[in-house]
Amino acid sequence: MTNQNPNSEVSNKKILVGVCGILLGSLGIHKFILGYTTEGIIMLVVSLVGMALSCLVVPAVAPVAMGVIGLVEGILYLTKTDEEFYATYMAGKKAWF
Numbered sequence: 001m002t003n004q005n006p007n008s009e010v011s012n013k014k015i016l017v018g019v020c021g022i023l024l025g026s027l028g029i030h031k032f033i034l035g036y037t038t039e040g041i042i043m044l045v046v047s048l049v050g051m052a053l054s055c056l057v058v059p060a061v062a063p064v065a066m067g068v069i070g071l072v073e074g075i076l077y078l079t080k081t082d083e084e085f086y087a088t089y090m091a092g093k094k095a096w097f
Helices: 006-027 029-034 037-056 061-079 082-091
Strands: none
Touching: 006 029, 006 037, 006 061, 006 082, 029 037, 029 061, 037 061
16 A cells, blocks of 8 residues: 555656557557556557558558557647646546547
């Protein structure tokens, strides 16, 4: 059991999901960390299927799109205050943007 300040826990999670969104956004890792399993699976499947199809026929549009979504979400997470982040994504459970 930790005696960590709840605000520092929110701040740590905000930084973690922000960085994961920017660096690993197309894989949906930041969604899994926030507890948005369905959204994380959607991003992961779209990226993996898009990568597989890009080897065969189609350009890699889907993984790039998921990467851009992750990048935008990561930046949004990092630019919000801890209170806004908590209210919007942890308590309010806003899944997209």
